[in-house]
Amino acid sequence: MNVKDKTSEFLFQNYGRNDVCFTHGKGAYMFDEKGNRYLDLVAGIAVNSIGYxxxxxxxxxxxxxGRIAHVSNLYHIKEQADLAEKIASVTPKGMTRSLFVNSGAEANEGALKLAVRHTKRTKVxxxxxxxxxxxxASLGATGQTKYQESFEPLIGNCxxxxxxxxxxSFKSKITKDTAAVIIEPIQAEGGVRTASKEFFRTIRDVCTDNGTLMIVDEVQTGMGRTGEWFGMQNYxxxxxxxxxAKALGGGVPIGAVVTxxxxxxxxxxxxxxxxxxGNPLVCAAACAVIDIIKDEKxxxxxxxxxxxxxxxxxxxxSNDITEVRGLGLIIGIEMKEHAKDVQNDALKNGVLVNVCHLNTVRLIPPLIINEAEADRFTQLLSAFLSKYN
Ligand SMILES: Cc1ncc(COP(=O)(O)O)c(C=O)c1O
Structure with missing residues (x-):
C-alpha cells in the first residue's frame, strides 16, 4: 500500500494534504519520494527556521x-536550565523565566491559566x-468562529x-475584570495582517493602567522571523x-511560556x-537552534x-495582487482570485508556498534563505501572474 492509500485508510481525515510526500531535506530544500527537489518557503509552517x-x-x-532523551520534571534537568538561560539572553528586559510545554496551543493555555491566577480576574x-x-482555552482565544464551531461546550465563557x-475597539471592551489580553504581533494564520506601532503601544499602556496582563503570542513570529528576535520588539x-513554540525546537515539539x-x-x-x-531531547535541540540563529546572524x-x-x-x-504586507521573513501576498493557482504553479516548478486565510499567499521560509532563492519565487510569481493582466 502506498502512503496515499494508507493515509486515507488509517489516519483521521482532518487535514487537507497536497499530493506529495517528502523523504528528506537539506538547508532550504526538501526532496520527495521521486528525488524531486523543492525550495521550501513554508518551513513546516514557520518551524524549520534553521533549515533541514x-x-x-x-x-x-x-x-x-544517545545519552538520555527523557527525564521527569521530578528531577533537575540540565538542558532545560541551559535553554531557559539562553532564552533569557535574547528576551526583552525582565522576561527571564521560562516554563516548557509541547506546542503553541499548550503555551497559550499555560499563559492564560497563569494570567487568571496572577490577577485573580475572570475575563480574557x-x-x-x-x-x-x-x-x-486557546481555541476560545482564537477569534474565528470557523475553528470554534461545534466545540463551544468545551470553551469557557470568559x-x-x-x-x-x-x-x-479594545478600549471599549476592557473592564476591571479583564485578566489578560492575548494578541499576535502579526495575525499570521489570519492572512499575515499587520497593525501599527501606535495600536500596540496603546494596548500596552491601557493594560498597565488597568492591571491587565498583556500576553503576546510569538508562536509564529518569534525566534527571529520578523527581523527582531520577537515580533513585539518591532514596536x-x-x-x-x-x-x-514552532521555530524554538527546529523541528522537535516544544513550546514555552516566558515571563x-x-x-x-x-x-x-x-x-x-x-x-x-522541557525534556532533555527537545531542550538540547532548542539550545542548538538559538546558537545557530546567533552564530549565523x-x-x-x-x-x-x-x-x-x-x-x-x-x-x-498584477491586477490580481491587492496587497503585499509583513515584517522580515513573514510576508503575505493578498490576491483577488489566484492565490491557490499560485501555490499550485509554484509546486509544479519546485517551490513550496502556502495559502492562508483563503486568498493570501504566505511566505515563511527558513531564515537561512538567500537573495537568489527569494528572487526565484518573485520571478515565478511575476511570470505566472502576467497571464492574467
Ligand atoms: C500564532 C499562533 N499561535 C498558536 C498556534 C498553535 O500552535 P500549535 O499548532 O503548535 O499548537 C499557531 C499555529 O499555527 C500560531 O500560528
Whole structure:
C-alpha cells in the first residue's frame, strides 16, 4: 500500500494534504519520494527556521538521544536550565523565566491559566481573526468562529473579542475584570495582517493602567522571523507574558511560556505542568537552534532580506495582487482570485508556498534563505501572474 492509500485508510481525515510526500531535506530544500527537489518557503509552517538537517542541530539531537532523551520534571534537568538561560539572553528586559510545554496551543493555555491566577480576574480579551491554537482555552482565544464551531461546550465563557488594529475597539471592551489580553504581533494564520506601532503601544499602556496582563503570542513570529528576535520588539513594546513554540525546537515539539520572575510566581509546585515539558531531547535541540540563529546572524538576514523581498514583490505589476504586507521573513501576498493557482504553479516548478486565510499567499521560509532563492519565487510569481493582466 502506498502512503496515499494508507493515509486515507488509517489516519483521521482532518487535514487537507497536497499530493506529495517528502523523504528528506537539506538547508532550504526538501526532496520527495521521486528525488524531486523543492525550495521550501513554508518551513513546516514557520518551524524549520534553521533549515533541514543542520549539522549542529543533528549533532545536538543525536548526541542527546544517545545519552538520555527523557527525564521527569521530578528531577533537575540540565538542558532545560541551559535553554531557559539562553532564552533569557535574547528576551526583552525582565522576561527571564521560562516554563516548557509541547506546542503553541499548550503555551497559550499555560499563559492564560497563569494570567487568571496572577490577577485573580475572570475575563480574557482577544482579537477577531486571531489564531492561538486548538486546545480548549486557546481555541476560545482564537477569534474565528470557523475553528470554534461545534466545540463551544468545551470553551469557557470568559472570552470576548475586539478588532485587531483598532485601539478604540479594545478600549471599549476592557473592564476591571479583564485578566489578560492575548494578541499576535502579526495575525499570521489570519492572512499575515499587520497593525501599527501606535495600536500596540496603546494596548500596552491601557493594560498597565488597568492591571491587565498583556500576553503576546510569538508562536509564529518569534525566534527571529520578523527581523527582531520577537515580533513585539518591532514596536518597542514589552509584554507581560510571551508564548513561543514552532521555530524554538527546529523541528522537535516544544513550546514555552516566558515571563517575569514576579508573574511566574503565581505558579507554585503542582499548579501546572506536563510530562514531556522541557525534556532533555527537545531542550538540547532548542539550545542548538538559538546558537545557530546567533552564530549565523539569521535575525539580521530576516530583516534585510525580508525588506528587499517585500519591496521586489510590491513592484510586480498584477491586477490580481491587492496587497503585499509583513515584517522580515513573514510576508503575505493578498490576491483577488489566484492565490491557490499560485501555490499550485509554484509546486509544479519546485517551490513550496502556502495559502492562508483563503486568498493570501504566505511566505515563511527558513531564515537561512538567500537573495537568489527569494528572487526565484518573485520571478515565478511575476511570470505566472502576467497571464492574467
Ligand atoms: C500564532 C499562533 N499561535 C498558536 C498556534 C498553535 O500552535 P500549535 O499548532 O503548535 O499548537 C499557531 C499555529 O499555527 C500560531 O500560528
Amino acid at each position: 538537517a543542520h549539522p549542529k542541530w543533528v549533532n545536538a539531537v543525536t548526541e542527546q538521544a 480579551l482577544s482579537t477577531f481573526n486571531s489564531f492561538h491554537g486548538r486546545t480548549a 472570552f470576548d473579542y475586539f478588532d485587531f488594529g483598532d485601539a478604540e 518597542n513594546v514589552i509584554p507581560d507574558i510571551m508564548t513561543l 517575569t520572575s514576579e508573574i511566574s510566581s503565581a505558579f507554585t509546585p503542582g499548579s501546572h505542568g506536563t510530562t514531556f515539558g 539569521l535575525v539580521q538576514n530576516a530583516k534585510t532580506l525580508g525588506k528587499k523581498w517585500m519591496s521586489d514583490l510590491k513592484k510586480i505589476k
